[in-house]
Amino acid sequence: MSENVLEIHDVKKHFNVGNKQVVKSVDGISFSIKKGETLGIVGESGSGKSTIGRTIVGLYEATAGKVVFEGKEISQLDRKEKREFNRKMQMIFQDPHASLNPRMRVGEIIAEGIDAYGLAKGKAKQERVFQLLERVGLHPDHATRFPHEFSGGQRQRIGIARALAVQPSFIVADEPISALDVSIQAQVVNLLEDLQKEEDLTYLFIAHDLAMVKHISDRIGVMYLGKMMELAESQTLFQEPLHPYTNALLSAIPVSAPKLRGTRERIVLGGDPPSPINPPSGCPFRTRCPSTMERCAVVMPEWKEVKKDHWVACHLY
Amino acid sequence: MTNSLPETDALFRPANPAHFENKQISRPSLSFWQDAVLKIVKNKMAVIGFVLLTAIIVLSIIGPYLVPYSQSEQSLTEGNLPLSSDHWFGTDDLGRDMWARIWAGARISLIIGIASALIDLVIGITVGGVSGYMAGRGKTGDRIDSFLMRIVEVLYGIPYLLVVILLMVIMEPGLVTMIIALSITGWVGMARIVRGQILQLKQQEFVLAAEKLGTSHGKIIIKHLLPNMMGIIIVTLTFTIPQAIFAESFLSFLGLGVQAPTASWGTMANDALGTILSGHWWRLFFPALMISLTMFAFNAFGDGLQDALDPRSKN
Amino acid sequence: MSRLLEVNDLKVSFRTYGGEIQAVRGVSFYIDEGETLAIVGESGCGKSVTAQAVMGMVPVPHGKVKNGQILFGDRDITKLSKKKLQQIRGSEIGMIFQDPMTSLNPTMKIGTQIREGILKHQKLSKNEAKEKALELLRLVGISDVEKRYSQYPHEFSGGMRQRVVIAIALACDPKLIIADEPTTALDVTIQAQILDLLKDIQKKRNSSIILITHDLGVVAEVADRVAVMYAGVVVESGTVDEIFENPKHPYTLGLLKSVPNLDSPDKERLIPIDGSPPDLFAPPTGCPFAARCPFAMEVCVMHMPDKETFSDHHYAKCWLNDNRAIKVEEMITAGSEQLV
Numbered sequence: 001m002s003e004n005v006l007e008i009h010d011v012k013k014h015f016n017v018g019n020k021q022v023v024k025s026v027d028g029i030s031f032s033i034k035k036g037e038t039l040g041i042v043g044e045s046g047s048g049k050s051t052i053g054r055t056i057v058g059l060y061e062a063t064a065g066k067v068v069f070e071g072k073e074i075s076q077l078d079r080k081e082k083r084e085f086n087r088k089m090q091m092i093f094q095d096p097h098a099s100l101n102p103r104m105r106v107g108e109i110i111a112e113g114i115d116a117y118g119l120a121k122g123k124a125k126q127e128r129v130f131q132l133l134e135r136v137g138l139h140p141d142h143a144t145r146f147p148h149e150f151s152g153g154q155r156q157r158i159g160i161a162r163a164l165a166v167q168p169s170f171i172v173a174d175e176p177i178s179a180l181d182v183s184i185q186a187q188v189v190n191l192l193e194d195l196q197k198e199e200d201l202t203y204l205f206i207a208h209d210l211a212m213v214k215h216i217s218d219r220i221g222v223m224y225l226g227k228m229m230e231l232a233e234s235q236t237l238f239q240e241p242l243h244p245y246t247n248a249l250l251s252a253i254p255v256s257a258p259k260l261r262g263t264r265e266r267i268v269l270g271g272d273p274p275s276p277i278n279p280p281s282g283c284p285f286r287t288r289c290p291s292t293m294e295r296c297a298v299v300m301p302e303w304k305e306v307k308k309d310h311w312v313a314c315h316l317y
Numbered sequence: 318m319t320n321s322l323p324e325t326d327a328l329f330r331p332a333n334p335a336h337f338e339n340k341q342i343s344r345p346s347l348s349f350w351q352d353a354v355l356k357i358v359k360n361k362m363a364v365i366g367f368v369l370l371t372a373i374i375v376l377s378i379i380g381p382y383l384v385p386y387s388q389s390e391q392s393l394t395e396g397n398l399p400l401s402s403d404h405w406f407g408t409d410d411l412g413r414d415m416w417a418r419i420w421a422g423a424r425i426s427l428i429i430g431i432a433s434a435l436i437d438l439v440i441g442i443t444v445g446g447v448s449g450y451m452a453g454r455g456k457t458g459d460r461i462d463s464f465l466m467r468i469v470e471v472l473y474g475i476p477y478l479l480v481v482i483l484l485m486v487i488m489e490p491g492l493v494t495m496i497i498a499l500s501i502t503g504w505v506g507m508a509r510i511v512r513g514q515i516l517q518l519k520q521q522e523f524v525l526a527a528e529k530l531g532t533s534h535g536k537i538i539i540k541h542l543l544p545n546m547m548g549i550i551i552v553t554l555t556f557t558i559p560q561a562i563f564a565e566s567f568l569s570f571l572g573l574g575v576q577a578p579t580a581s582w583g584t585m586a587n588d589a590l591g592t593i594l595s596g597h598w599w600r601l602f603f604p605a606l607m608i609s610l611t612m613f614a615f616n617a618f619g620d621g622l623q624d625a626l627d628p629r630s631k632n
Numbered sequence: 633m634s635r636l637l638e639v640n641d642l643k644v645s646f647r648t649y650g651g652e653i654q655a656v657r658g659v660s661f662y663i664d665e666g667e668t669l670a671i672v673g674e675s676g677c678g679k680s681v682t683a684q685a686v687m688g689m690v691p692v693p694h695g696k697v698k699n700g701q702i703l704f705g706d707r708d709i710t711k712l713s714k715k716k717l718q719q720i721r722g723s724e725i726g727m728i729f730q731d732p733m734t735s736l737n738p739t740m741k742i743g744t745q746i747r748e749g750i751l752k753h754q755k756l757s758k759n760e761a762k763e764k765a766l767e768l769l770r771l772v773g774i775s776d777v778e779k780r781y782s783q784y785p786h787e788f789s790g791g792m793r794q795r796v797v798i799a800i801a802l803a804c805d806p807k808l809i810i811a812d813e814p815t816t817a818l819d820v821t822i823q824a825q826i827l828d829l830l831k832d833i834q835k836k837r838n839s840s841i842i843l844i845t846h847d848l849g850v851v852a853e854v855a856d857r858v859a860v861m862y863a864g865v866v867v868e869s870g871t872v873d874e875i876f877e878n879p880k881h882p883y884t885l886g887l888l889k890s891v892p893n894l895d896s897p898d899k900e901r902l903i904p905i906d907g908s909p910p911d912l913f914a915p916p917t918g919c920p921f922a923a924r925c926p927f928a929m930e931v932c933v934m935h936m937p938d939k940e941t942f943s944d945h946h947y948a949k950c951w952l953n954d955n956r957a958i959k960v961e962e963m964i965t966a967g968s969e970q971l972v
Contacts, residue, residue, distance in 0.1 A: 098523065163526075
């Protein structure tokens with residue numbers, strides 16, 4: 001088995017929202033990612049899945065816990081190491097409209113990282129930009145154009161080229177396809193898969209579309225209200241989900257063909273997700289859980305490996 | 318490759334891929350600013366405003382030289398003459414040529430307007446920029462931000478009329494005092510706008526991406542933050558200039574602004590007050606007309622700019 | 633089943649800085665009583681504009697219905713006065729929008745908003761209207777209705793707000809409900825609840841639903857019939873089974889192939905549709921999909937295909953269905969294409 005390229009231990013990220021109130025956006029999460037694999041993270045709005053992504057790349061500073069990248073804890077890095085970490089770990093953003101500076105030409109956007117690290121200059125830089133554009137399925141002529149002249153899918157390709165420019169080894173993709181049209185989503189997903197193979201990349205893929213996450217990920221983690229509920233290999237998670245929340249989530253996915261209507265037994269969750277400002281005691285899911293017990297209100301269940309490579313936080317196991 | 322296909326109508330042969338080439342982006346690539354100029358040109362009111370403004374600026378420069386009189390030259394025998402081919406806008410009670418005085422006044426107005434707007438701009442961008450950029454960057458950052466914002470709030474609460482009167486008492490009334498008086502409180506609005514913009518832009522994904530790519534703070538400010546605020550800054554400027562011009566006229570009218578014999582639209586209007594009843598309408602009409610036209614020109618042009626530059630007003 | 637709404641050759645354009653966008657370019661469809669019609673397509677295909685036109689809500693002054701009829705019973709919606717339209721909306725046609733936050737008035741209590749809707753179109757006393765409003769809230773699955781009745785929208789979660797919007801839409805027992813992406817802003821578990829609710833209401837009240845969506849999963853769950861839109865035209869229409877089992881337009885096929893199939897065990901590579909939709913400032917003269925179609929023929933570039941009918945409900949606009957066209961299978965064996 002190859003080594004863990006990223007490990008996070010009991011990471012918390014809390015935000016002060018005024019009035020002495022704290023949102024526990026991420027509240028004690030641990031997992032690891034092996035080199036070359038894709039870990040998918042799913043969760044509904046407010047689950048903290050984007051926050052964990054931003055904390056890992058270092059855009060947010062963790063309130064507690066450790067993020068260890070290639071054996072080094074990122075909060076302990078010196079200046080030079082920090083720079084190297086920033087280069088190796090890149091991010092692809094959700095909104096293709098907000099993630100590109102509207103006042104810069106595509107060439108400049110892609111060259112930004114090349115400049116920041118002095119990776120190439122003059123003609124070589126130009127060449128590199130052209131090469132990257134072609135790599136993501138665009139034309140070198142596009143370098144002189146502005147982001148608003150491109151469609152959503154093309155812009156997302158530009159965002160990918162920008163990240164690739166600094167030759168990263170790890171990419172956090174924060175809902176990279178959820179703003180795109182169905183026919184375009186597949187283009188971008190295929191591109192990400194090709195790049196992973198060719199450039200030997202490791203992905204953390206955050207999304208709410210379970211089908212896409214299953215398609216692209218080797219393993220999947222399910223988050224709910226700042227906590228990780230279950231983590232397993234994609235196939236296992238879909239076929240033998242353990243956590244009641246995972247079960248409910250999977251049962252809510254629409255069928256893929258009308259003839260399958262009604263074949264999926266739907267577990268309807270009562271009520272709404274609680275507010276992350278004032279989460280329930282114990283297990284955050286207990287207020288909506290069909291199999292809740294007294295113990296659930298008292299203590300948060302331990303995060304444990306129930307079967308090989310199958311982690312879950314639930315008192316049922 | 319297509320040889321193995323059965324015989325059919327030529328129309329039903331696979332399409333030549335050449336049909337679909339070069340179709341990706343056919344429109345010319347316009348930068349934001351080129352696009353903005355196109356939008357302004359299509360906006361009638363903005364064009365009228367722009368033409369008027371240009372005319373006012375040009376005439377304020379060459380206007381006084383078109384007549385053989387200077388703005389301060391008195392000729393008591395020629396007092397209160399109506400419009401004629403000698404005196405295009407008539408004369409005032411001291412026989413000074415109104416045309417010459419109107420354009421001399423225009424200079425004062427424009428100098429005050431532009432100077433105080435530029436001072437607002439420099440101080441406003443610096444204070445607002447530092448404040449907005451530092452906010453959320455650790456304890457020191459937050460402290461700098463709240464310190465600067467407290468100053469802004471205090472200044473915001475002081476009525477500018479009070480500041481002007483105080484300054485006039487301390488300093489000699491005149492052009493420079495006026496500019497200082499208007500700028501002391503004027504930059505506060507700009508600072509607030511700039512800070513708000515920066516706070517908003519900092520959260521944008523392209524700025525986060527730049528940070529992640531290792532771009533330096535200076536470059537982030539110059540390449541990412543400033544260019545995306547320019548539109549709103551320029552629009553704000555086109556509205557602060559007429560405000561300053563109006564303030565100057567208003568204060569001069571009240572006797573708090575530039576002092577005689579310097580011509581200003583405000584002082585001219587004030588001088589004219591007593592003569593209205595004697596039928597010397599041009600004494601009041603021209604200064605009032607110029608104030609109104611200038612206000613209108615700036616506002617019409619500013620509205621057009623806002624439509625063209627403000628990202629929130631798309632279509 | 634009797635016909636409730638019929639749209640014939642609808643064309644809608646928008647004037648913008650930069651030219652005229654032909655958003656809807658000759659759309660025809662119908663809906664019968666008690667039926668759910670899904671209009672599917674990607675952003676910019678004209679599906680929402682079509683819905684706006686049916687509600688008589690094409691935004692003025694930029695938008696304009698250029699051609700066509702929208703027959704609701706014996707009335708043509710495109711020809712009705714503003715006042716008549718307002719009467720129909722809310723009493724005979726109910727509307728549900730994507731964003732439940734913007735379709736509710738944030739400064740008004742939920743109960744008042746529902747009651748107002750009822751009082752506007754029905755002759756009831758205030759108390760009767762309140763009773764009805766409470767009943768509606770119960771119908772859409774809101775518990776503790778007495779308390780909820782006097783709460784403001786911000787006290788509701790996204791899913792609950794959408795339920796309130798549905799309650800308002802149902803206030804006057806409309807015959808037709810138009811739902812424009814009603815679940816797009818919601819989480820999966822909430823989406824499932826709302827879809828169940830819509831199905832349930834339809835069963836109870838025999839109302840017709842026009843569902844505008846981009847999500848094929850939603851279509852597979854609830855639709856009876858489907859109209860697939862692309863670049864302002866309906867390229868294929870049929871019953872939901874016909875569309876999913878036997879698509880006759882390469883675009884429909886492409887859409888179906890580009891989403892991962894959860895019910896298949898293997899990790900297959902997705903088959904995307906290359907390129908992007910055409911510019912509707914200057915739509916192509918031929919088939920709008922030709923530039924992205926793996927099977928495009930010369931004729932596709934020049935002429936818009938006619939309707940080819942396959943069953944009572946199923947038709948597609950694609951030259952491949954013309955008997956002069958080479959069968960797709962033969963093209964594949966001839967090695968000219970990569971699409972499987």
